[in-house]
Amino acid sequence: MPRQEPGNSNFSFFMARIISFVLLVAILVVMGALFFEVMAGFFVPLFLAVLLVVVFRPVHQWIVVRSRGRERLAAGLTTLAILAIVMAPLLLVLVQAGFEASSIAQHWNSAAIKDRLAALRDKTGLALPPPAILDRLERVEALLDECETDHVDACLPPLRRAVADLCRAVDDELNPSAHAPTWAATNDAERLALDRDELSAAAQMDDPNECLAAVGRRFDALRADLLGSPWKVWLKRQVNPSEEQLAAWRTRAREFADSLAVGGAQYAGNVLPDLLIGVAVMIVALYYFLADGPAMIKSFMRLSPLDDRYEEQLLREFSTVSRAVVVATLLSAVVQGLLAGVGYLFAGLGSVALLTMLTMLFSLVPFVGGTAVWVPCCLWLFLEGRIPAAVLLALYCIIVVSMSDNVIKPLVLQGQSNLHPLLALLSVLGGVKALGPIGVVVGPMVVAFLQALLKMVQIELDHLSGTKAEPPG
Numbered sequence: 001m002p003r004q005e006p007g008n009s010n011f012s013f014f015m016a017r018i019i020s021f022v023l024l025v026a027i028l029v030v031m032g033a034l035f036f037e038v039m040a041g042f043f044v045p046l047f048l049a050v051l052l053v054v055v056f057r058p059v060h061q062w063i064v065v066r067s068r069g070r071e072r073l074a075a076g077l078t079t080l081a082i083l084a085i086v087m088a089p090l091l092l093v094l095v096q097a098g099f100e101a102s103s104i105a106q107h108w109n110s111a112a113i114k115d116r117l118a119a120l121r122d123k124t125g126l127a128l129p130p131p132a133i134l135d136r137l138e139r140v141e142a143l144l145d146e147c148e149t150d151h152v153d154a155c156l157p158p159l160r161r162a163v164a165d166l167c168r169a170v171d172d173e174l175n176p177s178a179h180a181p182t183w184a185a186t187n188d189a190e191r192l193a194l195d196r197d198e199l200s201a202a203a204q205m206d207d208p209n210e211c212l213a214a215v216g217r218r219f220d221a222l223r224a225d226l227l228g229s230p231w232k233v234w235l236k237r238q239v240n241p242s243e244e245q246l247a248a249w250r251t252r253a254r255e256f257a258d259s260l261a262v263g264g265a266q267y268a269g270n271v272l273p274d275l276l277i278g279v280a281v282m283i284v285a286l287y288y289f290l291a292d293g294p295a296m297i298k299s300f301m302r303l304s305p306l307d308d309r310y311e312e313q314l315l316r317e318f319s320t321v322s323r324a325v326v327v328a329t330l331l332s333a334v335v336q337g338l339l340a341g342v343g344y345l346f347a348g349l350g351s352v353a354l355l356t357m358l359t360m361l362f363s364l365v366p367f368v369g370g371t372a373v374w375v376p377c378c379l380w381l382f383l384e385g386r387i388p389a390a391v392l393l394a395l396y397c398i399i400v401v402s403m404s405d406n407v408i409k410p411l412v413l414q415g416q417s418n419l420h421p422l423l424a425l426l427s428v429l430g431g432v433k434a435l436g437p438i439g440v441v442v443g444p445m446v447v448a449f450l451q452a453l454l455k456m457v458q459i460e461l462d463h464l465s466g467t468k469a470e471p472p473g
Contacts, residue, residue: 044438045278049285051441053293054322056082060290075290079283089357129184129226133173136166137223144216152208163203163215170196170222185228195222310456314449321448325428325441328412332405333363336370339401347393348386349377363405370401423447 039046053060059081064074129137139162147155173181174189174196184192199222202214289296301311337360344352355377359370374397381390409428431443 042278042281045282046285047438047442049282049289051322051326052082052086052282052286053289054319055326056085057319071291075287078290079287082286083283092357129181130169130173133166133169133226136162136169137226140166140219141223144212144219147212152212156208156211159212159215160203163199163219166222167196167200170226184226186225188225192222192225195225313452313456317448317452318445321445322441324412325444328409329364329440331412332408333360335404335408336360336363336401339404340370340374340397343374343393343396343401344377347377347381347389349381359401369405370397374401 056078060074060078063077063081064071067074067077140159143155143159143162147159170192174193186192195218199215199218202211202218205211205214297315301308304311306314337356340359341352341356344355349355355373359373362368362372363370365372374393378390378394378397381387381393410422427443427447428440429443431439431441431446433439435442
């Protein structure tokens with residue numbers, strides 16, 4: 001029997017190990033893909049749990065000391081504390097907002113709408129003329145349009161009668177007082193009287209074509225002094241709705257509310273189960289990350305092929321950047337809410353505390369922000385007729401409140417991480433655009449990790465080229 005050479009035996013053994021390793025890697029890739037598919041739906045809850053662990057680490061360490069090193073007990077107490085700190089204010093704001101919305105809805109009826117519009121008309125001079133004048137103005141305007149297309153001799157007699165009726169209606173309004181009516185665009189009664197007289201004289205001209213041209217010019221002058229410019233006429237018609245318009249508004253509002261309620265119920269029915277599952281996963285993961293987090297990190301570092309010092313650097317980057325982003329976001333929301341609260345107070349709005357809390361809450365929502373609160377407040381002031389307050393509040397919120405977000409976030413991110421202010425701002429905006437709200441944290445973190453990895457690659461390249469360089473400690 002021939003004897004097997006040692007070299008052939010070693011080669012066979014080596015090939016068997018290679019084949020075994022390749023199969024092992026293939027199985028690992030397949031199982032890893034399946035694992036990712038299973039866990040992908042829980043990425044956001046798990047990431048939020050990790051984020052809460054990083055942010056509330058000082059609180060957890062304090063509780064661990066007070067609980068005499070009992071990690072499980074400390075993890076449970078920290079989880080309860082985090083839920084109380086995060087959930088309680090949110091629930092308080094939502095409940096208070098619900099009560100306020102219910103109160104507004106109960107008092108917001110047709111009578112209230114009419115009162116608000118009346119107050120707005122009185123303070124802004126947007127009242128329309130009496131129907132007697134308004135109807136005659138529309139009648140003369142219609143006849144002038146007809147005369148441009150029809151035979152002048154045929155349409156001139158009814159035009160002259162309509163002009164005479166309009167002049168008598170204006171005269172009736174001017175006779176009782178030497179002042180112009182409050183609804184007129186001009187305050188000069190003599191100017192209105194002159195417009196009336198000139199229009200009446202133009203209608204008596206003998207030549208039909210000259211009469212039509214003169215009536216058109218004098219009618220435009222009288223209408224401008226009665227109603228104002230075309231955009232002001234449009235605005236007046238919006239704040240002087242008829243009963244039919246009010247009924248149509250109520251119908252559209254009711255239909256919109258019904259569709260919103262149905263759509264909201266359907267959306268809640270589709271989203272609520274996933275939301276509850278996600279919250280439950282986040283709470284459970286939060287507890288286990290607090291209790292077993294250090295052991296999980298050590299296991300991961302043992303399995304990772306990276307140098308331990310590189311892994312520690314990435315963990316530090318994650319901790320620093322995530323804490324910086326959360327602090328920047330919360331600080332920006334608090335500052336925007338407080339600044340907006342000052343504006344609400346000086347604007348004379350009610351429920352300043354509620355509006356301030358709502359502004360803080362909406363400031364956490366990317367691309368929406370506090371505008372979801374202060375824009376309706378400005379519109380409310382406008383509807384109440386407090387035009388200067390509405391304009392000043394809008395300018396204050398645009399210049400001071402909204403711009404504070406673009407100042408605070410880059411400064412905090414640049415101060416607590418190695419990100420340049422411009423890069424920090426772009427990473428937040430790009431992260432939100434690519435990943436949604438969670439991109440507020442993930443975007444800066446990706447940029448920070450990329451910077452750290454580039455430094456690691458540079459260190460390895462220095463080693464390969466013979467340059468003395470040490471991995472960061």
